[in-house]
Amino acid sequence: MPHLYLVDGSGYIFRAYHRLPPLTNVHGEPVGAVYGYTTMLWKLADELHKADGPTHMAVILDKSSHTFRNELYDKYKAQRPPPPEDLVPQFPMIRDATRAFSLPCIETEGLEADDIIACYAKAALAQGWLVTIVSSDKDLMQLIEPGLDMYDTMNNRRLGAEHVQEKFGVGPERLGDVLALMGDSVDNVPGVTGVGPKTASKLINEHGDLEGVLAAAPSMKPGKLRDNLIEQADMARLSRVLVELKCDVPLPEPLDDLELKGIPEAPLRAFLAHHGFKSLLAKLSAVADTPVEVPVSTVPQEEDPPCDHDGYETVVDEAALDRWITIAKHQGWVAIDTETTGVDATRAELVGxxxxxxxxxxxxxxxxxxxxxxFAEVPVQIDRTTALAKLKTLFEDPSVLKIGHNLKYDMIVLGRAGLDVAPFDDTILMSFDLDAGLHGHGMDELAATHLSHSCIAFKDVVGTGKNQRGFAEIDLKTATRYAAEDADVTLRFWRRFKPRLPAEQVTRVYEMVDRPLVPVIAQMERHGIKVDAAKLAQLSTEFAHQMGALEVEIHALAGGAFTIGSPKQLGDVLFERMGIKGGRKGKSGVYSTDVNELERIAADKDSPGKDIARKVLDWRQLSKLKSTYTDALQAQINPATGRVHTSYSLTGAQTGRLSSTDPNLQNIPIRTEVGRQIRDAFVAEEGNVLLAADYSQIELRLAAHMADVPALRDAFARGDDIHSLTAQELFGEVNRDTRGRAKTINFAILYGISRWGLAGRLDVTAEEAQAMIDRYFERFPGINNYIVQTIETVREKGCTTTLFGRKTHFPRIRSKIQHERQGAERAAINAPIQGTSADIIKRAMARMGPALIEAGLPNVRMLLQVHDELVFELPEGDVEAARPVIERVMATAAEPAVMLSVPLGIEIGTGKSWGTAH
Known part of the structure; x- marks a missing residue:
């Protein structure tokens, strides 16, 4: 018997869009929804092929937002916001995806997808066919009858008349009447005020249908329900028409044309290759037994089976644990993961x-x-001490490779339990080194991107809000499904990423830069740094007083009190009360008062708001420093160590720089007095000092080498003041003003600044700024050549490369949206330089420990890495011996892999606090 499957494509699109984070393809176009839609459609086809699949199939889409229902009721769906900006350009690509599967893609002007589905369903049933609607939309449930069911792919279940009865209290034939009474806030179907699903079904069951309810209303018990039914009878009848599906329109394509004849490989392969969907191409190749060809180099890989959560084993006795360890040792590799009591690795306790x-x-x-x-029940488990002793033999076995995802966290937790982990591979670093800039590298996103798999959500295991439980309280079956999946997925990543490293020429940066840093960072986080709580409390008080004084001044300038921290109130004060020109409102109707807007006002000498804008900026900085540092740092002191343990991310910045959180040390102002005061609160233990070692102007030095600028290269070799040299070249004289301008230009050029951006920084006209840029390129032509060549390379290859082979992808470099394209170009100009700088300091960090040990300095500990600076804690008596070792390691960190034509300058200072050492 013919069996027609009608896919509600519109529902698929929005599910796909919200299922995945924003993704871009190799052409810089947003494709998150396209990728999700493609994987969902493929999964559906695969499931149907394995089951009693369809003989006929079509995907039904909405043609436009305006249909005949809008003519009947102009408020129909009127409150719905427009689709997200990055989803709109994906609609045509989703149609392309459907056609790539050689499936009919049907849409009709003036009709919703639901109406087209109804037309095809009724026509197929009339010919004796079976019909399945792939959707869980309640409006389509009106169509359910013998021979027609619905398939809810999200919950993998079939929906029949019994489901409608259970959910709405009536059968499908009366569902339209219930929907008319209860209305629909999403579609703006008015219904009758105060009537919900239960009341609606009760009324329909008592009176037969909508007209029966309205006819019986005058004789009902006096009350609000009776009054609303009488007063809103016309709205109820209108609602009945709005929810009724139109099923008498001629079919856009004959039923016989929907016959499934297989999915030709060529169009699907071309579509996937065009967008660079590597994992789906690999899947297609596994099915078709043909090699993968994608715009970005990759390696054909064996297709893994779907995750079998029920097949995972819960190990609760020594014999079972011994069996797993023996197999791992014999095999030579094992993926591992830990479950703990919290996200702070320096405080969390190991649960499993x-x-x-x-x-x-x-x-x-x-x-x-x-x-x-x-009194809580404790399940049967292996004795913790026994289990850890057995795992220690595996995790520290030099012949077994341990594989983790963000293994730094696990190293810290296991290290506190007495277990080291070596040797190892880290899949989060593999992903980062392969695809930085293309997408995020968290497990959930990578699983969706590379495995077409949705990981079990942590919140679905432990709950949320008041109902949330600790992982240790979760039953073992549920815990096993979640925890073992993490290790399983990590292993699958490794099987895909490991072969790609040499094929895509990123083995060197992974093996020589990033992977060696993991245990170093883990050790730094475990060490932490001492902070002076009393000093922080004093600064918080001082900042509060200064903020209070600024508030008085700001209110006086504004002519009245208002909440300075409220963007809406501040915008109203600036642009309405004070009448400042140039205000711009966002989509929410609130004036923008971001830092760029306030700096614009403050820089306008003729603006009546220049003083208030500057004071608001000062107030905001104090507020941020108080909340982020002086207040928060006191709460972040670990009671067990008395120190603050920041958390570093090796994948937080796409150029390769380290980033830190809890606290974020990268955002402490570098050159301000306030920033120095906060650094003064970071102190050494009694008898120790802090040593700060900073790369001097490393990005300018690397620019001189990478852009081959003889004048700059020679100046660095001589030890000249590079900013004075630039001032002399550009302005013909060196003084405080010209040197300051030269310094701004030196760094701004490397960040691809525009003439308008430079004009804003130097407070000159755009024409004057352009003249300075032209003069700079005239005096240092190598810089201009480097910029041009870098942009050309990125447009051709889609990525930049550091001297150590680190790739940073810029998919938006070919974007048709100007500001996106220009932003990508600016970032691409600096990425090879900033990335090489990051690679060098990482190599210095990885080499530092062994060098200090070799020099007999085991008590010198590296604590922090901030921008181009390393901070150490060491005994006062070790300073003189440690200084030359630290300087040598940092100065030669690039060698022998990269030999620079300029020296790397290192500035070192010491003191009882970070502020005095800096």
Whole structure:
């Protein structure tokens, strides 16, 4: 018997858009929804092929937002916001995706997708066909009858008349009447005020249909319900027409044309290759047994089976643990993950460990499960001490490779339990080194991108809000499904990423720069740094007083009190009360008062708001420093260590720089007195000092080498003041003003600044700024050549490369949207220089520990890395011996992999606090 499947494509699109984070293809176009839609359609086709699949199939889409219902009721769907800006250009690509599967893609002007589905469903049923609607939309449930069901792919279930009865209290034939009474706030179907699903179904069951309810209303018990039914009868009848599906329109394509004849490989391959959907191409190749050809180099890979959560093993006895460890040692590799009591690795307690040996061959070893009170039931588990001793033999075995995702966290947790992890591979770093700039590198996003898999959400395991429980309180079956999946997915990443490293020429940056840094960063985070809580409290008080004084001044300038921290109130004061020109409102109707807007006003000498804008900027900085540092740092002191333990991310900045959180040390102002005061609160333990070692002008030095600028290169070799040299070249004289301008230009040029941007920084006209840029390129032509060549290379290859081979992708470099394209160009100009700088300091950090040990300085500890600076804590008596070792390691960090034509200058200072050492 013919079986027609009608896919509600519109529902698929929005599910796909919200399922994945923003993604871009190799052409710089947004494709998150396209990728999600493609994987969902493929999964559906695969599932149907394995089951009793369709003989006929079509995807139905909405042609436009305006239909015949808008003619009946102009408020229909009127409150719906327009689709997201980055989704709009994906609609045509989604139609292309449908056609790539050689499926009919049907849409009709003036009709919604639901109406077209109804027309085809009725026509197919009339010919005796079976019909399945792939959707869970309640409006389409009106169509359910013998021979027609619905397939909810999100919950993998079939929906029949019994589902409608259970959900709405009536059968499908009366669902339209219920929907008319209850209305629909999403579609703006008015319904009857105060009537919800339960009341609506009760009324319909008592009176037969909508007209029966309205006819019986005058005789009902006096009350609000009776009055509303009488007063809003016409609205109810209108609602009945709005929810009724139109099923008498001629079919856009004959039913027989919807016959499934297989999916030709060529159009699907061309579509996937065009967008660079590498994992889907690999999947297609596995099915078609043909090699992968994609715009970005990749390696054909074996397709893994879907995750079998019920097949994971819970290891609760020594014999089972011994079996897993023996297999891992024999095999030579194992993926691992930890479950803990929190996200702060320096405080979290170990709850369990998961391992995976092959896809779907994974287990979870619970170590500390049970309730929080003494009467809670504790499940059977291996003795913690025994289990850790056995795992130690595996995790520290030099012949077994341990594989983790963001392994730094696990190293810290396991290290506190007495276990080291070596040797290792880290899949988050592999992903970052392969695809920086293309997407994020968290497990969930990578699983969706590379495996077409949705990981179990943590919140679905432990709950949220008041109902949230600790992972240790989760039953072992649920915990095993979640924890073992993490190890399983990590292993699958490794199987895909490892072969790509040499094929895409990123082995060197992974092996020589990023991977060696993981245990170094883990150790730094465990060490932490001492902060003076009393000093912080004093600064918080001082900042509060200064903010209070600024508030008085700001209110006086504004002519009245208002909430300075409220963008809306501040915007109204500036642009309405004070009448400042140039204000711009966003989509919400609120004036913009961001830093750029305030700096614009403050820089306008003729503006009546220049003083208030400057004071608001000062107030905001104090407010941010108070909340982010002087207040927060006091709360972030670990009670067990008395120190603050910042968390570093090796994948937080796409150029390769380290970033830090809790606290974010990168945002402490560098050159301001306020920033110095905060640094003064970071102190050494008694008998120790802090040593700060800073690369001097490293990005300018690298520019001189990478752009081959003899004048700059020679100046660095001589030890000249590079900003004075630039001032002499550009302005013919060196004084405080010209040197300051030269310094701004030197750094701004490397960030691809525009003439308008430079004009704003130097407070000159755009024409004057352009003349300075032209003069700079005339005096240093190598810089201009470097910029031009870099942009040309990125347009051709889609990425930049550092001297160590680190790739940063810029998919928006070919964007048709000007500001996106120009932003990508500016970032691309600086990426090779900033990325090489990051690579060098990472190599210095990885080499520092062994060099200090070799020099007999085991008590010198590296604590912080901020921008181009390393901070150490060491005994006062070790300073003189440590200084030359630290300087030598930093100065030669690039060698021998890269030999620079300019020296790397290192500035070193010491003191009892970071502020005095800096």
């Amino acid at each position: 460990v998961s391992m995976a040996l092959h896809p779907n061959l994974a287990c979870y070893i619970p170590l500390a499960h049970g309730g929080t009170d003494m």
